[in-house]
Amino acid sequence: MSDERRVPLDKIWARVRGRLRQEFGESTYRSWLKPLILEKVVGQQAVITAPNLFMRDRIVSHYGDGISIAWAVESENLITNCLIIVQSSTKSVVDSPNENLQIPYEQISNTKTVTPKSKDENLLGGPLDSRFTFDNFVVGKPNELAYAAAQRVSGSDDVLFNPLFLYGAVGLGKTHLMHSIAWDIRRRDPSRKVLYLSAEKFMYQFIRALRFKDTMAFKDQFRSVDVLMIDDVQFIGGKDSTQEEFFHTFNALVDQNRQVIISADKSPTDLEGLEERLRSRLGWGLVADIHPTTYELRLGILQSKVEKLGVNVPPKVLEYLAHKITSNVRELEGAMNRISAHATLVGRDITLESTQDVLHDLLRSYERRVTIEEIQRQVASHYQLRIGDMHSARRSRSIARPRQIAMYLAKQLTQHSLPDIGRRFGGRDHTTVLHAVKKIDELCMIDKNFQEDVEFLRRMLES
Ligand code: ADP
Ligand code: MG
Numbered sequence: 001m002s003d004e005r006r007v008p009l010d011k012i013w014a015r016v017r018g019r020l021r022q023e024f025g026e027s028t029y030r031s032w033l034k035p036l037i038l039e040k041v042v043g044q045q046a047v048i049t050a051p052n053l054f055m056r057d058r059i060v061s062h063y064g065d066g067i068s069i070a071w072a073v074e075s076e077n078l079i080t081n082c083l084i085i086v087q088s089s090t091k092s093v094v095d096s097p098n099e100n101l102q103i104p105y106e107q108i109s110n111t112k113t114v115t116p117k118s119k120d121e122n123l124l125g126g127p128l129d130s131r132f133t134f135d136n137f138v139v140g141k142p143n144e145l146a147y148a149a150a151q152r153v154s155g156s157d158d159v160l161f162n163p164l165f166l167y168g169a170v171g172l173g174k175t176h177l178m179h180s181i182a183w184d185i186r187r188r189d190p191s192r193k194v195l196y197l198s199a200e201k202f203m204y205q206f207i208r209a210l211r212f213k214d215t216m217a218f219k220d221q222f223r224s225v226d227v228l229m230i231d232d233v234q235f236i237g238g239k240d241s242t243q244e245e246f247f248h249t250f251n252a253l254v255d256q257n258r259q260v261i262i263s264a265d266k267s268p269t270d271l272e273g274l275e276e277r278l279r280s281r282l283g284w285g286l287v288a289d290i291h292p293t294t295y296e297l298r299l300g301i302l303q304s305k306v307e308k309l310g311v312n313v314p315p316k317v318l319e320y321l322a323h324k325i326t327s328n329v330r331e332l333e334g335a336m337n338r339i340s341a342h343a344t345l346v347g348r349d350i351t352l353e354s355t356q357d358v359l360h361d362l363l364r365s366y367e368r369r370v371t372i373e374e375i376q377r378q379v380a381s382h383y384q385l386r387i388g389d390m391h392s393a394r395r396s397r398s399i400a401r402p403r404q405i406a407m408y409l410a411k412q413l414t415q416h417s418l419p420d421i422g423r424r425f426g427g428r429d430h431t432t433v434l435h436a437v438k439k440i441d442e443l444c445m446i447d448k449n450f451q452e453d454v455e456f457l458r459r460m461l462e463s
Helices: 003-024 026-033 053-075 087-094 141-155 174-188 199-211 215-223 240-255 276-282 295-309 315-324 329-346 352-358 360-366 372-382 397-413 418-424 430-446 448-462
Strands: 037-042 045-050 081-086 111-114 164-167 194-198 227-231 259-264 286-289
Touching: 003 026, 003 037, 003 053, 026 053, 026 329, 045 053, 053 081, 053 199, 141 164, 141 174, 141 286, 141 295, 164 174, 174 194, 174 227, 174 259, 194 199, 199 215, 199 227, 199 240, 215 240, 227 240, 240 259, 240 276, 295 315, 295 329, 315 329, 315 352, 329 352, 329 360, 352 360, 372 397, 372 448, 397 418, 397 430, 397 448, 418 430, 430 448
Parallel strands: 045 081, 164 259, 164 286, 194 227, 227 259
Antiparallel strands: 037 045, 081 111
């Protein structure tokens, strides 16, 4: 591989990884996809290495299609074949001077190829997740409009608004609602042809059709459905030929009074890289947005999830999670799954402590910065002192001890240096702070009640 090739390939790979991260979420991405290394691309085959056999198999079965599609979309080039191999033992094969890679990979035990299943109906539409039903969707203020609109569309034989445009940030339930509509329509009337696919898959199909000079069949397939759903349409921004095709498909269906349902991460007006006529066309029907979750909705989702999993989780833990994990529902679910998997594995009850332990890496990223002022306020109020006592020169034990606790917590929970902490406690010397830290450590060792007190304060500050 020459250097000129390596640069663009690296870029493509970086973008493919970016897509996979968006598609599968941060924690999945980190555990499974981030460790993948692109070795080379030969013809229509990408050679990718995975760290071990176990991961390789899982990646092939769960994310293989996703990788192929992301690749096609990013490079506008078709990879018909993603070869995922295990690093160490195949090194010699990968390093083989034979650039044509005519080696029969399938015969090597630790390689596996991912070939998109052509002619399979699933390739045209995306598979539907059986968990994504209306029954499993928890409704709250942030998503009630989108939910109501989705129900209306699936429950009505007439086309009430076209398209239904659902938008909201990642992980808030757009795909879940779309799948729910598809399940519901199929259940009510199995003869109606419902096609759900991601915008990426749409692009992939289109690129494939172009490559195999099969665009007529492509058009027919899409234009003969009763309900077309395209998920994450922001991904076609900037891809002119695909946009063009999408626009025509869209118009053809709307003209025939077929229902179109679109999702995106932004409203039609805010979508970038979209042609004006498409942008305005997308906003013609009903535009329903899903707002970021509220505490109540997060708690509701956790409760329903716990019921389904059949695990015993103390309400305190659910409240803690709903409070802490505010980004999106996907992360919330991921956290819950990790906790319950851990509890099953070690055979111990789920507690607040075990939760914090299991999720420490995730929680750390949510940790807000605690300020020294907050620490002083919290400690003062806990011991019923005035904030001024944190700065004062008074030395009676009832004041000095809480002040030491506050210094100790400031050292533990903030990035401030000892001299800096000293200054903020009434201009004390850094040795005073150091002494406080040691003293509190010592007391924690010998006095269980005292330690619990300090722990309680720490938790209050961290939550
Ligand atoms: P998006 O498509 O908006 O990125 P998803 O539909 O994939 O988000 O949702 C992410 C995860 O969160 C899914 O597992 C989904 O089931 C779950 N989820 C999102 N919103 C809700 C909700 N209101 N009730 C139950 N589960 C939800
Ligand atoms: Mg989605």
